[in-house]
Amino acid sequence: MTTSTIAPTGSTLAAAAADLAERSGEWLPRVRLSPEGRWYERLHRDGDREIWLISWLPGQSTGLHDHGGSRGAFAVALGALEEADLSAVRTVTAGGTRAFGADYVHEVRNVSSAPAVSVHVYSPPLAFMNRYDLVDGRPVRRITEEAGQW
Template identity: 65%
Template structure:
């Protein structure tokens, strides 16, 4: 298992004792988004395996990859009030995140959804969102991606509400 940490965003938890096999999805994901959400929710509800790793960083989201194999990876992310991802996608990876502590908001170009502790969101490849902690308290979330992230694109929203790509990142950047 590879563990990487970077100040600014949390990472995934252990996969002890749980099968994650599923069906192949567009983008090469061996796990369908609902299965990824189930796995993220399981991990978020059992923080004893990863909570000791979490750090709160006033400079930006903290994150740590807690599991990676050929099929998927898991990250744990901590969020102080006001921290956000900015609009981004996950390249060819499907994904899901579940809130373990606190609450987050998921922003799409024309929609906002609150995600509270124990709740999860899942998505397919090329899904664009901005996840934010708009509450007054810290939050912690668990993220599962399949296949493991290889690229991400960052976006802005123009005056007409259209996404404009700003940058592209590869896994080596994290």
């Protein structure tokens, strides 16, 4: 991957996530399933973007969070995930993608009875993430995690 001087759009990030999700030979041997929590590994990072591989057992969730000002997208490679923002809940199945802007707050979770694997692309690379609680239907920031804490 090369560094670009033009910031990637949501559709560009979603296309990159979908492309890698389809190439399971590049990531399948790296997948780990952990009952302790979601397993994740950074696959790529440059000045423009970073790519993460995440595996999910049934019941595992990100909790409500943002991406610290980074735009992003994810593609479900195997299984299905549920994504909820402050206004809607969507099921994303294998081959499906979701893109989001820099101010997006959401939660992703595996509500199915089978494991799932997803590919996530962020631009610029994640520097921090805010985690939220819902209070009276509104997100209230409870903690900021710096890169390196996850």
